[in-house]
Amino acid sequence: MSMREGQFRNPSGCAVTGVIDRSGRSMSGQCMIDAITVMHDRSNGLGGGFAGYGIYPHYKDHYAFHLFYDSKEAQADTEKFIGRHFEVVYSSEIPTSKIPSVTGEPIIFRYFLAPMPIRLSHSHLDEREYVARCVNRINAEIAGAYVFSSGKNMGIFKGVGFPEDIGRFYRLDEYEGYAWTCHGRYPTNTPGWWGGAHPFGLLDYSVVHNGEISSYDANRRWIEMFGYKCTLQTDTEVITYIIDYLVRKRGLTLAEVAHVIAASFWSTIADKDEEAREQQTLLRRMFPSLLVTGPFSIILGYEGGLMALGDRLKLRSMVCAEKGDKAYISSEESAIRRIEPELDRVWSPAGGEPAVFELYGRGSGK
């Protein structure tokens, strides 16, 4: 019997790419499909996915939950749970197209939700924490149900297949957003479960990741002290939780997060100016168990921006580029050239050096 994602560790190679229009203008998901197609050989047909930001302008103040259901019973149980905890503003099946190479899809639904005011106030939690806990409860407690996207005005679309096929399956050419990320997966084992594809999301955070981190169990055992449960056993999941913890719960900036998870070597820190040296030393001393080692290159999507970050030894490729208001991130430059042949600037960020691209006026670093 094959095992589901989460019952074992599944090392994967990958392709990642992302784009943002910092002026806030929208582009359809087709550009990501075009870009990832070029990197076809970096995936093996066992997982692909996308995250789009700004795609639900009509429901931008509501949490958009995307769910996979294995059965109608799981759906009924989940909808009961959702009904108790949220006001459902709108819900529907997510529109898809039949693609011959995409098979075995689960039931795929989305819901636009507002936390039930009474429940929320009785929980004594802030709204985002309330929503995050509801997501965790559905994923942990309702067999056959899985929330794979839960942010506002954003959505994750993923499944088992080549990413370009998954994009067509979800009809992403029909969505318009100011930022997109995409992931093609090369797992070493067959996951066979759509929930195991990437991006991984929590609230408006989405993470696509290429690599296999060697610090996994050190990071996992540490972050699980703070209410997170790493049920999928993937790098992407634990990295997302680390970022959520540091930014949302501890109030660090994204640049500071980079100095925690992809910290400079002590020898490098020693050569920096006094202020940088003090701040970075302090971050390493405060959160040493959240240092991530081994190869990774990630694109973090969040409301209003994208951040690219690679491991401190730069063991995975990562290219950034700019053209006018648009910024691009990709495992390979070819994918960027495919959708924008003429670029103003192309560069490879150093290992551990974050590249942050945000909507104008947002103020860098969150």
Added chain:
Amino acid sequence: MNIYIQPDYEVVRNSDQCIACRVCERQCANGVHSFDPDTGKMKADSTRCVNCHRCVCLCPTHALKIVKSDDTYKINANWDNQTVNEVYRQANTGGVLLSSMGNPKPFPVFWDKMLVNASQVTNPPIDPLREPMETRLWLGKRTAKVERDEKGRLKNTLAPQLKLDVPILFSAMSYGSISYNAHESLARAAEELGTYYNTGEGGLHRDFYRYGKNTIVQVASGRFGVHKDYLEAAAAVEIKMGQGAKPGIGGHLPGAKISADVSETRMIPQGVDAISPAPHHDIYSIEDLRQLVYSLKEATEYKKPVIVKIAAVHNAAAIASGIARSGADIIAIDGYRGGTGAAPTRIRDNVGIPIELALAQVDERLRQEGIRDEVSILVGGSVRSSADVVKAIALGADACYIGTAALLALGCHLCRSCHTGKCNWGIATQEPELVKRLNPDVGYKRLVNLVTAWNHEIQEMMGGMGINSIEALRGNRLMLRGIGLTDTELRLLGIRYAGESL
């Protein structure tokens, strides 16, 4: 009537090689060797031999060896020779059997039943000769608040921590149990290595105050040598609640080892046995411990981390959890194989639990309670090699204390006779003629060599796993697999069996 007991070991001399230079005679403080003027040959009295190998090592013609005696009582799987001899010895004297160094019994060594991972294909091993490979770490509380100054910069709200360049410290060995020269060797080595040595419960000799920033001073139940300057000289203060070699009892330094210098350093009378009480008489409970922790912090103005050292006992996880909530910055856990200068044999060989199991359980419990970052975890008793260090850190330790390995580096041959005070290697003795055999210039260099070599090996193993910071190895139990272990042992260690995939 005293029953004669045949010695366990016999001195064998190759008379063809012996040149009767009498080095062995001069080197043996136990009086094994003598020159027979009638025959012109050397003689040996094996009944006095402790098998410390001093004569073997110094014999210029390699004419000597020590062999296990083949003399035996009738073979009996229940009443073996040693067991019978111990009965005779106690019937002869009416005394408690005394031993030194760690438990030598054939209990399982769990370090040797764990195997370490390495990277292949899906992620790369890292070459420490060509890439940075960090073994630096900080010990202490990591539960800092995120606060910012007016410019938005993070404020340093961390409690005081200890900075280590290697994940290895020298564990507590008191001046008195070991010699001045041994202490000097440890202090200088700690300074050069960027780590710490520990005074044990014997106070700090005035000459060594200058190594204070690499010194952990101990406050034990006897309070020997504890005063204001002592606390202020140190980098950290360790409260010794227990010791792995002898959980549940205090220390015992025989009067023969209490020289004038030792007496002054310990602030106790010369030549009289120094026996520290089993408990601290101001600590009968966890809330009392908290008071001592904060008393020491008050005395040192909250500038130094406080370590609480316990022996690995059955309830170690709950005890550690209590300590983590009592203001301690670091918990040191000492396993039942830890060494000692003197302990009742029955306690050394029968009390306490393996450090591997205690560590795994303490680390897991602190994580379950969400308080792992309230304290760092130090383990010792016994850590024998760099591989043991790697496994300890992967199980969840921050760093390791080494005691026996450090003494071996200084020349100790594990004869387990420290309590006699006649250490031929100049380590566990206060006799000036013996102490001067240990040259601190040589001794400190050998300690530096040992730890440097181990650190290279740790880096190689980390690199193999694709890990380039010791901090990413801490608690990384997926990097370990068990072999020859039962399901219960695997569960307690929190690791999978070899062959089980990720």
